[in-house]
Amino acid sequence: MRRRPEVSVIAALAVAGTATLWMTASSTPSAEPQAKAAGSVPMAQPAPTDSAPAAAPAVSPEVRDLLISAAKTQSAANLQYFAYADGGMSHRPNLAFVWETVGEVEHQDHWTREVTMAGLYSGTDNAANLRTAIAQAKQSAKKYADWAARFPGNSTAAAELRAAAERQTGNAHLLTQALSAHQNPAQIPSGPPVAKVAIKASKSPHYSGSLYNVLTGDMDSALETAAWNWAQYDAVARTAVNTGHAKLAALFGALAAQERNETWPGLSNAAGYVNSDAMNLKTSIASEQAAIDMYTRYADQAEKAGDMATATFFREVRGDETGHRDSFRAATTELLKPTGQK
Secondary structure, three states, X not given: OOOOOOEOHHHHHOOOOOOOOEOOOOOOOOOOOOOOOXXXXXXXXXXXXXXXXXXXXXXXXXXXXXXXXXXXXXXXXXXXXXXXXXXXXXXXXXXXXXXHHHHHHHHHHHHHHHHHHHOOOOOOOHHHHHXXXXXXXXXXXXXXXXXXXXXXXXXXXXXXXXXXXXXXXXXXXXXXXXXXXXXXXHHOOOOOOOOOOOOOOOOOOOOOHHHHHHHHOOOXXXXXXXXXXXXXXXXXXXXXXXXXXXXXXXXXXXXXXXXXXXXHHHXXXXXXXXXXXXXXXXXXXXXXXXXXXXXXXXXXXXXXXXXXXXXXXXXXXXXXXXXXXXXXXXXXXXXXXXXXXX
């Protein structure tokens, strides 16, 4: 049986019927994407009803954008690699272990440190986190709707994108209700039901060119957006738990489960994103090389901006990504054997 991460306390609090949400530390689809500018990402702002707002990030706006951009690639990589582990066209537990292990590092270590250094979410201020989540849900709904319009109206991809837009619109409404009532647990809404979607492997992608990039691309895509939303909800759910807001944590946990177990797999299946183990390994190697190149650029940019601490951090992560790339290269010769062959 494949190793699975431990189930989180957040998942246990989520509304009955939602899919399992995996444990992450305290704190990407297509290739581990080269990062995009993150200027549109809202930042948590202190709420007057909470006594301990998030501390301002100790980095410049330029470096903060680099950190958020890098973090987006890491949440995307986590769901990418777990999908490869779950949805490969043959059952290879050892190969699945490699993908899952790398995916955990990308999120639990790299993503966590990047959003923390950027000061993106508060560890104490639930109202600030709700405002950030509301803004992100509204942005995501618009992006999904715009992307849906680019596909034939009766296509599976258009249907999945429209459904994702509707979910994000509903999420923004639930989060707005929660913001109005977050000091009164009885009025916090319950999370939506989550229909777990199984990852399906395809012999080849279902789209090509710009349409495939809309779904899986490395600059701004549907899969990256779903992964970013999942990581956000997971992080702010932890703050709610740590500050004694169990029902709010349950709401965030349900939204995280929705992104990870319904929205992302549905979009992946529509794209034909998960393929054979050999194809998935080839993409994984390209993903890690893209990450190596990205962290090289970002380290140089942070150093030029006078932030040696962040430059050193980026180079440390680049070292991890180099190891991940080399592990995937080794897996192509060491682990891609017919099932049962020694």
